[in-house]
Amino acid sequence: MMLNRQRCDELSRNWHQVVTEVAEYCQQFGRGDDDVRVIGVTKYVDVHTTQALIQAGCRDVGESRPQLLWDKADQIGDATSLTWHLIGHLQRNKVRRVLRFPVWIHSIDSPRILDAVADEAVGQQKSIPVLLEANISGDSSKTGMTPDELRQLVDQLPGNGVQIKGLMAMAGLGSDAKTAREQFAQTRELRDELSQRCGLELPELSMGMSGDFPDAIAEGATMVRIGTRLFKST
Ligand SMILES: *Cc1c(COP(=O)(O)O)cnc(C)c1O
Numbered sequence: 690m691m692l693n694r695q696r697c698d699e700l701s702r703n704w705h706q707v708v709t710e711v712a713e714y715c716q717q718f719g720r721g722d723d724d725v726r727v728i729g730v731t732k733y734v735d736v737h738t739t740q741a742l743i744q745a746g747c748r749d750v751g752e753s754r755p756q757l758l759w760d761k762a763d764q765i766g767d768a769t770s771l772t773w774h775l776i777g778h779l780q781r782n783k784v785r786r787v788l789r790f791p792v793w794i795h796s797i798d799s800p801r802i803l804d805a806v807a808d809e810a811v812g813q814q815k816s817i818p819v820l821l822e823a824n825i826s827g828d829s830s831k832t833g834m835t836p837d838e839l840r841q842l843v844d845q846l847p848g849n850g851v852q853i854k855g856l857m858a859m860a861g862l863g864s865d866a867k868t869a870r871e872q873f874a875q876t877r878e879l880r881d882e883l884s885q886r887c888g889l890e891l892p893e894l895s896m897g898m899s900g901d902f903p904d905a906i907a908e909g910a911t912m913v914r915i916g917t918r919l920f921k922s923t
Contacts, residue, residue, distance in 0.1 A: 691737055696738075697741045699922065703748075704729070704742060705745070711906065714755055723758040725912070727912075728913065729742050729751065729915060729919055731761070732916060736761050737755075738920070743769055745770065747773055747783070748772065753777025753778075755775060755783040758775055762789075767791065775787060775792060775795060781805045788809050794806060796820075796857065797821050798832050800842050800845070803819070803851065805850045805890065807850035811849050811850040816849070817850065818851075818854045820855050820856055820857040821843075821857070823836070823856045825879070826859075827861070828861035828862055843883050854892065855894055856893075856894055856895070857894075857896065858896045866901070869901045872905040873896050873904055892911050894910050895911070895913075898915065899918040
């Protein structure tokens, strides 16, 4: 089903509203105009709604399931120079199909999956930007690696196929604003430590969602992953 005009307008307003707010928070917290990229998380919606969001101006599309990412990427094609962002768990048997598209992988949650991505990327003659997923809250329901696991991982990075861009993190389930902000600050500090340790810049911090992106921007997010806010009816 194609979307009606009214819904397209609503999605467009939502998109521009979020982009405007992100710019305002960047100003408020002393961040540069282009410091924060908005990833439109389309895991809740079908391909038509995803396309309407792209029409509104979104160029970075996030999906949490590999199969939905490649289904949508296949249907939408690359005419609009999109970048896809995988933000959920990646299984090794899905790496090959995900890597066919221009993709960032935010959810590297083990050394094994990092090696699998690097190997496949080398095979496809690509270099894939990836983020290491940190579990900062200690929340066992959240995925990601502990600070110690991350330290071990950056001591043995693959040589080719991946560009380690930084960290991805989520605030713990049910965190209040103060706790979420502390966790974002800890993510930034962990990034600084890991950067020192492995000698890579690690410029990117993917953190902040619909409910907590202002705090993430305050603490240095360079990518915010926004879903719910984009699709609500006004
Ligand atoms: C769903 C999801 C988001 C978007 O969350 P909203 O609260 O809907 O904005 C961001 N990051 C990850 C990892 C997600 O799974």
